[in-house]
Amino acid sequence: MPVLSKSAALMTGLMAFVSNANPLGLSIPGGLIPHIPGVTEALVGIVPPLPILQVPTPALPSPEFTPSDIKPKKIGYFWTGSGDNNHKDFLATVSLDDDTFGTFIEITDVPTSGNSPHHLSPSADGKTLLGGGLLSILKTQDSAFYFDVSDPYRPKFLKSNRAILSNVVDEIRAKPDGGFFITYMGSALGTSPGRLVETDADYNIIHEWPEDVEGTLNILGQQFSPHGLSIDFEKDIILTSDFVVPLSILKPSLGPVYADTLVLWTLSTRKIISTIKIPNGGGIQDVKFIPGNPESAALATAVASGEVWVIYPFRKNADGSQGVAELLYDLGEKAKKSVAIYSDISDDGRLAYFSITLGNHVAALDISDLNNVKRLDDENEQQPIIGPHYVKISPDKKNLLVTGYFVQAGDISVFNTPADYKAHWIDINEDGSLNFNRTIDFETYFTRDRGGARPHSSVIFDLTDPENPVWY
Template sequence: MHGLLGFALLGAFVSHLASATPTIGGGSSKRNPLGLSLPNSLIPLIPGVTEPLTENAIPLPILQLPTPPLASPPFTASNIKPKKIGYFWTGAGDNKHKDFLATVSLDDGTFGTFIELTDVPTSGNSPHHLGPSYDGKTLIGGGLLSLLKTQDTAFYFDVSNPYRPKFDHSNRGILSSIVDEIRAKPDGGFYITYMGSAVGTSPGRLVETDAKGNIIHEWPALTDIESTLNILGEQFSPHGLTVDYDKQIALTSDFVVPLSILKPTLGIQKANTLRLFDLRTHKILSTITIPNGQGIQDVKFIPGNKETAALATAVGLGQVWIIYPFRKDTRTGKQGTAELLFDFGPKAKNSVAIYSDISDDGKLAYFTFTLGNHVAALDISDLNNVKRLDDPNETQPIIGPHYVKISPDKKNLLVLGYFVQAGDISVLNTPADYKAHWLDIKPDGSIAFNRTIDFEREFTTTRGGARPHSVVIYDLTDPASPKYY
């Protein structure tokens, strides 16, 4: 078997070197210096031979066997056409079947009905964040652990027919990997945080794509000496991302060095910093520090704030801080300041992950504490008098909450009970219930748990369960003016 594996790896790699030419737009012969895509798996699919190899592969230190996925089990698509749809970027529970985008009804009458499953060509990617394009016709999902099987790390879906999404293509960066937050560009394309280098260490990059999903830049550029020295001098592991196109600035928040969550490790390397980017030049203007933040996982601009303030989550501290990008630090004279806004108390301390969402009127903010098994709500309409709307002592019916999205009509909150389970090769395997929790948002902004979609139960016998990490919600109530977020 080792001889077969070695031969297959060598053959696939040599074949790729002989034939691969990164291109723009799928069919063009023009070289794209940054867009790169390798074969779906370095070990080619050989019916009757590679299936046992995939099923019996043992966990290896860090890099895993680059095996092809097992064949997807049959699925009968539904013909219903709900007004509200959730697109869930989901990993197969056994890490052997193909990862997939699940299209699910969020309408009252058909809530939780699986309409379509759209597979990607690979398995074991640990699907991470998902984001829509500015025109709503494309979704892009990232693979947190795709790198470990030498697979592409970003996956693009055509959702021009909202009930029948199609996998379009995948690619990877040259300087960076570990896809995290995704923000659409008004003129097409995306900005994306890649938390690690090409081998999962620091520094990562802020990646930019064109409208077709081709990678066109990995910022900061190597020729930008000052910014490059900045990210080499202090851990640059960008996870959170928020963009203000009117002010032409972006903030990224540094979380953890990806490789440090894998065995053997001396401990997870957590960051305390955010970077402020000038989008006109893509240079780093300054580094903003939250003292002893121990992982700044998320950052989001507050819609409508006069100072373009943003909220950032300091995971180790269990706090949310407010970032003022245009204020000057009186001590250093550098642009950008950070101030404590709210301390969430014991349930949020050392919670591994704290993710957030902010209402589009800038008045409400919601936060998930992964190890605290809790969803919190804040009234931030007056930043000098923030009010907590949830009961911090309540035992909520959720395990491992992470990704959170406010529905486009602002009537519901969708929270997924799953963060990361990297298996035997990792020190990070958080408890989860693998459910999508549909919460009601009350008139005062507080929340009430309502219904769930049980992904584990739905796919236990077909894919070894399912791990839904992120979601995008589409509201097609007005077909002429669809809303998506």
């Protein structure tokens, strides 16, 4: 029998503990300080933010909202933070139909505030939404929030939880048989390594990958800050992309610590195959497989260089390692060191859109021929958007939904990007180019009763055919 090194033996013991802990999740939905009427409201106003951590005060009571009885065919769900960071964060249900566009139908609160709502995604059956809290860690709160949308016009808060080994929720992908895969960008303390977290169909956290010794040693030996997440269920592979060490964006900090890597996994075993490096990437924020591509090629965004790279997961490098990265397109000067570049790809694999946060721009590419990519926007155009980030193509491919907000953590953070706090419902022209048209102004709508609003992400439901609803 081979003798394990001390580090490998330690990892074996840790993995045995983790694998026996089922489920792995914890839940303290309201933080550590309970709500005491007349007391904690005042505490919120006088306690200053602390370095890194914040006082875990309960959320202020929610203002009254009168739901709308309209039932539009197209619905936008927006995972939104209260602008003052003291009122409860919430899911906003809004009409995207032409005749009632921008009407707020329902507001569904979560129990806590200051989570900095991040990404939002639907379950495979479309009955549940999962939204992550990027900065829930600062108030020791749950960081994953689940909503029941079985009645699409009246979402209900379902539950919340958090992982044990990891925190700082980013990208979310539904499992076909129920539950989710989720990237947690940081450790439980916001450092590296993060984890790829998995839930069961009841949304209990059951795994924090990797759990094998070799994979754990791999992520301990390098920066592992998974943000982007894409899964090819047919080809049995996962790609995660490493962005930034979360703790490094909070003061005191010498500056963000970015990564240049993606990690390729085998889906069925949840084990790491290889690490793929993008030279001088400076944060690989997003990765997505191109639908229908015969090689399962994926697009990855390199933030510092402002470039789009194509990843071929089954090709081999000269050294025999699996997963080849090739430069696909340079998005130009606006995209360089733009803090964030997020993407979406049409389900026919033809069009790709990229939000350039500090460049105040959304780029459009025709990627139907990866050897002859065509740019569909004018990179020098001054678009009517500030701080674009989350990008989502509508199920009918007629519109692009972009939210004008990335991250603002105030005095404790080095990330405070300008934003317009609007949801932009942009027309997609026949050739794939964009026509900026309508917006939903969250800041104005919620200024009086929540100190404004910070809509970060969205999910679109299309109920045009009631017998065959679609969501994305």
